[in-house]
Amino acid sequence: xIRDLKRVRNIGISAHIxxxxxxxxxxxxxxxxxxxxxxxxRGKDGVGAVMDSMELExxxxxxxxxxxxxxEWKKHNINLIDTPGHVDFTVEVxxxxxxxxxxxxxxxxxxxxxxQSITVDQQMKRYEVPCIAFVxxxxxSGANPLKVAGQLKxxxxxxxxxxxxxxxxxxxxxxxxxxxxxxxxxxxxxxxxHVTVKEIPEDLLNAARDARDELIDAASxxxxxxxxxILEESDISEELVKTAVRTGVMTRQLTPVxxxxxxxxxAIQPLLDAVIDYLPSPLDIHNEAIDLDNNEESVAxxxxxxxxxxxxxxxxxxxxxxxxTYLRVYQGCIAKGDTLVNSRDGKKVKAGRLIRMHASxxxxxxxxxxxxxxAMFGIDCASGDTFVTPTINYSMLAMHVMDPVISLSIVxxxxxxxxxxxxxxxxxxxxxPTFKTYVDHETGETIIQGMGELHLEVYVERMKREYKAExxxxxxxxxxxxxxxxxxxxxxTHKKQTGGAGQFGRVAGFVEPCDEDFEFVNKITGGRIxxxxxxxxxxxxxxxMEKGPKLEFPVTGVRVTIDDGAFHAVDSSEMAFQAAxxxxxxxxxxxxxxxxxxxxxxxxxxxxxxFQGSCMGLINQRRGIIQGSQEEGVMSVIESQVPLSEMFxxxxxxxxxxxxKAQFTMEFSSYxxxxxxxxxxxxxQKQEEKKA
Amino acid sequence: MLxxxxxxxxxxxxxxxxxxxxxxxxxxxxxxxxxxxTRFLVQIALTQLLDDKKIIHVSLDDSMGKINxxxxxxxxNLVDSIGYVDPxxxxxxxxxxxxxxxxISYNDLTFDTDKxxxxxxxxxxxxLPMPALMVIDGLNFDDDLTDILEKLQALxxxxxxxxxxxxxxxxxxxxxxxxxxxxxxxRKDMFDKALFLKPMDSRIQAVVLKDGSKTDQAFVLxxxxxxxxxxxx
Numbered sequence: 001x002i003r004d005l006k007r008v009r010n011i012g013i014s015a016h017i018x019x020x021x022x023x024x025x026x027x028x029x030x031x032x033x034x035x036x037x038x039x040x041x042r043g044k045d046g047v048g049a050v051m052d053s054m055e056l057e058x059x060x061x062x063x064x065x066x067x068x069x070x071x072e073w074k075k076h077n078i079n080l081i082d083t084p085g086h087v088d089f090t091v092e093v094x095x096x097x098x099x100x101x102x103x104x105x106x107x108x109x110x111x112x113x114x115x116q117s118i119t120v121d122q123q124m125k126r127y128e129v130p131c132i133a134f135v136x137x138x139x140x141s142g143a144n145p146l147k148v149a150g151q152l153k154x155x156x157x158x159x160x161x162x163x164x165x166x167x168x169x170x171x172x173x174x175x176x177x178x179x180x181x182x183x184x185x186x187x188x189x190x191x192x193x194h195v196t197v198k199e200i201p202e203d204l205l206n207a208a209r210d211a212r213d214e215l216i217d218a219a220s221x222x223x224x225x226x227x228x229x230i231l232e233e234s235d236i237s238e239e240l241v242k243t244a245v246r247t248g249v250m251t252r253q254l255t256p257v258x259x260x261x262x263x264x265x266x267a268i269q270p271l272l273d274a275v276i277d278y279l280p281s282p283l284d285i286h287n288e289a290i291d292l293d294n295n296e297e298s299v300a301x302x303x304x305x306x307x308x309x310x311x312x313x314x315x316x317x318x319x320x321x322x323x324x325t326y327l328r329v330y331q332g333c334i335a336k337g338d339t340l341v342n343s344r345d346g347k348k349v350k351a352g353r354l355i356r357m358h359a360s361x362x363x364x365x366x367x368x369x370x371x372x373x374x375a376m377f378g379i380d381c382a383s384g385d386t387f388v389t390p391t392i393n394y395s396m397l398a399m400h401v402m403d404p405v406i407s408l409s410i411v412x413x414x415x416x417x418x419x420x421x422x423x424x425x426x427x428x429x430x431x432x433p434t435f436k437t438y439v440d441h442e443t444g445e446t447i448i449q450g451m452g453e454l455h456l457e458v459y460v461e462r463m464k465r466e467y468k469a470e471x472x473x474x475x476x477x478x479x480x481x482x483x484x485x486x487x488x489x490x491x492x493t494h495k496k497q498t499g500g501a502g503q504f505g506r507v508a509g510f511v512e513p514c515d516e517d518f519e520f521v522n523k524i525t526g527g528r529i530x531x532x533x534x535x536x537x538x539x540x541x542x543x544x545m546e547k548g549p550k551l552e553f554p555v556t557g558v559r560v561t562i563d564d565g566a567f568h569a570v571d572s573s574e575m576a577f578q579a580a581x582x583x584x585x586x587x588x589x590x591x592x593x594x595x596x597x598x599x600x601x602x603x604x605x606x607x608x609x610x611f612q613g614s615c616m617g618l619i620n621q622r623r624g625i626i627q628g629s630q631e632e633g634v635m636s637v638i639e640s641q642v643p644l645s646e647m648f649x650x651x652x653x654x655x656x657x658x659x660x661k662a663q664f665t666m667e668f669s670s671y672x673x674x675x676x677x678x679x680x681x682x683x684x685q686k687q688e689e690k691k692a
Numbered sequence: 693m694l695x696x697x698x699x700x701x702x703x704x705x706x707x708x709x710x711x712x713x714x715x716x717x718x719x720x721x722x723x724x725x726x727x728x729x730t731r732f733l734v735q736i737a738l739t740q741l742l743d744d745k746k747i748i749h750v751s752l753d754d755s756m757g758k759i760n761x762x763x764x765x766x767x768x769n770l771v772d773s774i775g776y777v778d779p780x781x782x783x784x785x786x787x788x789x790x791x792x793x794x795x796i797s798y799n800d801l802t803f804d805t806d807k808x809x810x811x812x813x814x815x816x817x818x819x820l821p822m823p824a825l826m827v828i829d830g831l832n833f834d835d836d837l838t839d840i841l842e843k844l845q846a847l848x849x850x851x852x853x854x855x856x857x858x859x860x861x862x863x864x865x866x867x868x869x870x871x872x873x874x875x876x877x878x879r880k881d882m883f884d885k886a887l888f889l890k891p892m893d894s895r896i897q898a899v900v901l902k903d904g905s906k907t908d909q910a911f912v913l914x915x916x917x918x919x920x921x922x923x924x925x
Contacts, residue, residue, distance in 0.1 A: 154755070609802055613810025616794075620814040628756035628795040631802060639756070641791075 001356070002077045005283045005303050005371045009275055010328070012081040012097060012129075014120045015106035020136045024106060024262040024271075025069075025080060030191065031268055032071035032078070068315070068326055068357050068373055073272045079356075079373040097123050098396075099314045099328035099373065102249075102279030103131040104271070109143040109169075109259065112632060113151040114606060121156045130249045132256050132278055133158075134271055138166055139173045139261040142634070149257045158255040161218040162211050163245070164270065165204065166259055176260060176267045177204060179212045180241050185270060192265025218254060219244035242277050249278045282371030287330050289386070289394040292343060299394060301331040303370040308332050308389035309340065311368075312396045316383050316431045323427075326357070326375045327368065330396070332389060334376070335367040340387040343395045349387070353377040382430045404436055404449035405599040405644055405668050408456050409474035411445065420469035421446070428459055435459060449479065452666055453648060478645045480682065481597040481671055482548030483557040487512040490588030493566070494580035504571035505529075505580035507537055509562035511588040518545050519559040529565035529577070536574035537562060540581025549586050550594045551686050556671070560585070596679050598643050602669040605638040605654065607662035612636040614657050622646035623675075641669055645678075694777065694785055695742045701773045702739050703732075703920040707911050708885065708903055710739045714824045716885045717848050718841075719856040722873055723889035728896060729858040730754075731918045732889060733827045734766040736856055741789040745824035748853075749793065750808070752800040752830025759795030769917040794823075800830060805843040812851045822851055829858040833875040841882060861888075872901055889913075895921060 002008055013021045070079045081100060097103070103124055107113060124131055133152060135145040145166055152160035164176040167184060175186040177200050184204075186196040200208050216236060220227045223244035229236050248254025258274055260267025287301040289310055301310055309332030317324045327334070334340065338351045355362040356374045368374035381387075386395045412418040425437045425448070436449040450456045453476060463469040491508040507529070520538045529537065541560045548555040565580075603624065607615045609631055615638055619626050624642035647666060654662050674682065699710055713719070713736055721729045721736075730751075737747045749759050764786070771782050798804075808826075815822050828844075831837060848855055861873040868877045876886055886901040896913040900906045912921045 609807075613807035614814075616811045617814025617817065620811075620820060621818045625791050626794045628760065628797070630756040630797040631799045637756075 001365060001367065001369055001372050001374075003305065003369055006281050007076045008079070008281055008371050009076060009279055010079045010081075010099065010101045010282065010371070010373055011275055011279055012100040012103045013106060014097070014103050014124070015117060020108070020262050021106055024104075024134070024136060024268070027262045027265060027268045028078075028080065028272060029069065029071055031193065031272065032073050068375070070356050070373070074276060076276050077372075078272075078275060081373070097127045097129050099312060100127075100129055101282055101285045102275070103129050104275065104279075105131045105133045105255075107133060107135050107148050107152070108140075109135045109138045109145045109148055110140050111606070111635065112144075112148045113155040114637075117156070121158075125252075128252065130252055130280055132249060132258065132274055133160065135257060135259040136262055138169055138259050138266065139171065139264045141170050143169045143173070145169075145257070145259040152255060152257065159218065159248075159253055160255045160257050161215050161245075163215065163256040163258050163274070164260075164267070165208055165211050167201065167204065173261055173264065173266060176258075176270065177208050178270060179208060179215050180238050182208065182212060185267065187266050187269075192268070195269050215245075216241060219248060222247040222251070222254065246278050250280055250284055289330070289396050292393040292395055304331060305333045305369050307370075308392045309334055309338070309370075309387070310389075310392070310394050310396070311340075311387045313381050313383060313385045313387065316381070316427070321353075322378055323380065324355075324375050324377060325379050325381060326373065327387070328373050329368050329370050331370050333367050333369040334374075334387075339390060341390050341393075342381055343386045343388050343393055344382070348390065349379050349381075351376055352379070383433060403479075404434060404451060405479050405601075406452060406456065407447050407449040407477045407479060408460075409440070409445040409447050409477075410460065410471040411474075413470040413472065417469045417471060420467040421463060421471055424459075424463040424467040424469050428462070445474070447477075451668065476648055478598055478643075480551070480553040480674070482550050482553045482555045482594050483597055483673075484511060484513050484589060484592035484594050485673075486593050488588045488591035488593075490584040490591075491564070492580055492584035492587050494576055494583055496576075497571075501573075502568075502571035503573065503576040503579065504566075504568035505533070505573075505576040506564075506566035507562055507577065507580045507584040508564035509560065509584070509588075511585070511592050512559050512561070513557055513592075514559035515557065516559070517556045518542060521559060521561040523561055523563040524565060525563075528567075529562070530567055530572075533567065533572065533574060533577040536577040537565075537581045540578035541585050543578070544582055544585040544589075548594065549589050551596060551683060553596065555589075556597070558589075560588075596674045596682055597671040598645060598674045598678075600641050600669050600672045601644050601647060601666045603640050603642045603647065603650075603664055603666050605640070605662055605664040607636055607638065607658055609634060609636050611658040611662060612638065615654070615662060618650075618653060618657060622650070623678075643672075643674075644668075694781055695744075695789075697774060698770050698785075699739055699742045701770060701919075702735060702742075703898075703911070703913060703918060704736050704739045706920050707887070707898055707900065707909075708906060710743065712885075712903070713856075714740060714745065714854050716854045716856075717845070718883045719854065719885035719887075720859045720876060720883050721856065721887050721889065722859040722861050722876060722901070724861055724863055724891075727889045727891055728913075728915060728918055729860070729889065730762060730829050731766065732887070732898075732913075733829060733856055733858055734762050735770070735918055737793070737825060737827050738763070738766050738770060738789075740825045741792055743824075744789075744792070746792045746821060747794070748796065748808075748811075748823050748826040750796045750798060750803075750826065750828045752798050752803055752828075754797060754829070756795050756797045759797065760790075763790065763793060763795075766918075769919060773917065773919045800832075803831075803840075805840060805847065809847060809850075812847065812853070816851075823853055826853050826855045827858075828855060831857060831859075833857075833859045833879075841879065845882065871899070876901065891915075 013025055015021050068081050135148045138145055149160045149162055152158040163179055167175045177184050184198045184200045188194040188196055219241055220230055226240050226244045245256055256278055258271050282303045288298045289301055290296045291299045311327045311329040311334060313325045313327055315326035334351050336351060336354055340349050340351060354365050354368055354374055354376055356365055388394050412421045428435050429437055434451050438447055440447050448456055460473055463471060487510055489510045493506040496503040520541060522534055545555045605615050616626055619640045622642050623646050624640045627639045629636055629638045654664060699705055704710060721732050723729050740747050751759055767786055771777050844855055859875050861875055865874055867873050885903045888899045888901050890897050896915050898911045898913055900909045914921050
């Protein structure tokens with residue numbers, strides 16, 4: 001692996017579903033000579049794109065897991081992460097962004113900035129990842145890359161600037177004009193591998209000059225030298241413009257826009273040049289960890305190979321030789337045989353086989369130095385774990401992970417399936433922090449939880465295909481919550497005298513609604529409850545939050561304040577106060593008008609204009625609230641908020657209402673109170689379940 | 693309580709009466725470009741939202757985001773006009789009422805009343821409360837709009853939804869004898885309520901052109917907030 005980190009790029013490719021991410025990744029691998037034949041994502045050859053390593057992904061034409069791969073371009077080492085485009089899998093996108101230094105944001109030249117581009121953009125902002133944009137599909141009918149660049153400004157708030165102009169669009173798309181070099185690039189040969197540089201066609205010269213002026217104007221904000229050159233009217237070198245644009249990209253204040261068509265093999269090579277010219281190397285990025293031995297203080301990490309090692313496991317895969325752990329090394333170097341410590345559990349591990357990945361093929365390496373992405377075999381860990389040299393105890397900052405909103409019961413078909421199912425669940429929960437599983441003690445069923453119907457569906461399919469675990473699934477269940485709506489007092493005495501030492505504890509105070517999940521406030525004065533029993537009280541109250549007294553859903557948004565109580569010198573104990581707290585919670589909770597809350601999803605539908613009215617109707621019929629609708633060319637975007645419980649089977653309904661021409665994305669928005677009529681239905685259902 | 697207080701402060705209550713607004717068939721706010729038609733229409737719609745009714749705001753000029761921004765700004769102006777309001781209460785109220793507002797942004801070439809009909813029908817189908825008011829901003833009343841207005845009249849009757857329009861007038865066009873701009877004059881019978889906004893020094897004068905007994909009354913508005921400054925008869 002290259003040790004000169006200036007020549008390393010760790011980049012991701014992020015975009016809306018069906019924008020051509022996988023096709024673009026495939027072309028990059030072809031031009032960098034990592035593969036020697038191009039396969040289409042849903043190709044007739046039945047092979048599928050190399051980046052989609054899972055069988056299921058090939059079949060569905062979607063990218064589920066991030067396949068990491070590396071390639072070389074003009075003596076630079078590019079580590080490439082292909083990220084999933086569907087919202088249900090955004091944890092994958094987030095995990096990828098965590099370890100990346102830069103992103104190529106792909107936009108469709110016809111559909112422009114779509115709903116998920118907005119989600120992905122927010123994630124890039126959260127992790128402060130610099131980006132360049134690539135407007136793909138310029139060969140498509142209705143392609144308008146300039147409009148898309150405008151949408152980057154208006155919809156995403158990017159300071160976008162065109163770096164290229166198209167030479168012809170739609171079926172006449174031939175190549176691009178480079179506005180820095182002021183040359184025309186054409187892509188010839190069977191796979192566009194021969195780049196021909198020519199003069200700019202006469203009819204496009206004026207447009208190119210205007211666009212270059214705009215580019216230089218935008219770039220000049222990031223370079224005094226460029227501003228001076230403009231004022232002095234001296235020659236502006238390519239290097240000067242590139243340096244200015246690079247500074248703009250690094251500070252996330254400028255987004256250069258490139259264009260082309262991955263499918264038609266147009267303008268991928270200039271995009272690779274742009275990755276090298278404008279996206280940061282590991283040396284340009286400031287990374288931090290927290291020092292667990294020093295009050296969790298932030299520590300800056302340096303891409304120095306001789307310093308203690310800090311590496312983050314960001315993805316796990318089950319390969320034929322055991323668990324494959326993808327790592328990003330931030331500091332130091334992992335070499336074969338090194339001893340590392342997993343800072344989550346303190347366990348020591350020995351680095352065995354080290355590899356770097358090329359989708360499903362692997363290449364063995366001796367070391368993974370700082371700044372690189374690689375993978376390690378034979379280590380048992382969870383995604384998000386930090387590996388460090390034994391002399392330090394650092395952890396990379398926790399990743400933002402949401403709670404699951406939907407659950408499904410699964411029952412294995414036979415004994416063999418039962419064993420395989422537990423293996424699969426064990427793997428999936430390690431791989432994906434938003435996928436959770438537990439056994440319902442009352443029904444004995446195994447429950448899986450996730451971020452959406454499709455999310456769980458894909459895992460059930462993977463169980464079947466990869467682990468040969470046939471399972472039957474129950475109806476999806478929504479993760480309801482309980483909360484209180486008003487303040488209520490409690491005053492509960494726990495007293496038991498059944499021979500031997502008795503139990504005594506009195507707890508008084510009040511419960512009230514709050515924004516946090518649970519808050520405990522101690523206002524006991526004068527030793528009415530001795531200090532040593534206060535943690536027991538808190539534990540007693542906190543324990544009640546897991547299963548609400550109303551319908552046994554988890555309780556959230558409750559602040560418990562205790563301000564009075566009593567104890568007995570002999571009979572009081574921690575156990576007695578825990579029991580008193582439980583009784584007190586029950587007493588206060590039922591008086592505080594408890595209600596049920598349900599997950600509300602942000603649903604964005606993109607539909608041809610003619611179906612706008614009927615799509616809005618579909619939302620209305622599902623207790624949804626339409627926030628707005630916007631026409632964009634031939635398509636309308638409808639933004640709405642809909643309860644998750646109403647969204648089951650929505651894709652089928654939407655398809656039939658729009659002749660299959662509309663698509664939608666869905667992500668968790670918030671928890672809201674369930675209307676009375678629905679609450680009554682839930683209560684009834686719950687009672688019937690109990691009887692059964 | 694806050695809802696009621698805010699509606700009492702609304703310029704619409706003083707000028708036309710809030711109950712009166714939703715009882716109309718067609719209403720129009722007229723003015724030259726840039727005087728504040730849309731902002732005034734937003735104030736009209738806000739009175740209905742505060743009255744716990746649903747509204748639809750259709751714009752042929754503004755994006756969905758801009759429509760939302762206009763409502764947020766209108767609500768803030770209304771809250772500020774009261775003096776001190778608990779910010780948390782105001783935010784909660786905004787969260788509540790904004791759920792009843794649907795902003796629809798059309799391209800003026802593809803504006804189609806059939807899509808609105810489909811949408812309104814779905815309320816009936818799902819047995820949901822119908823929107824009380826629809827604002828349509830951006831129609832060019834210099835064009836022949838007979839067909840569109842007739843279809844909208846049909847919607848008004850079928851779904852009992854009052855429809856308010858922004859109607860742009862021009863500086864160089866002389867009004868009719870009774871002071872009515874030409875854009876309204878030719879369609880006067882279709883509208884039962886109309887209000888004309890005209891700049892007056894550093895203020896805006898709102899003149900009721902048509903509204904039963906209120907006709908010809910005039911009011912003065914602050915151009916920054918569209919709140920009532922004083923009443924002039």
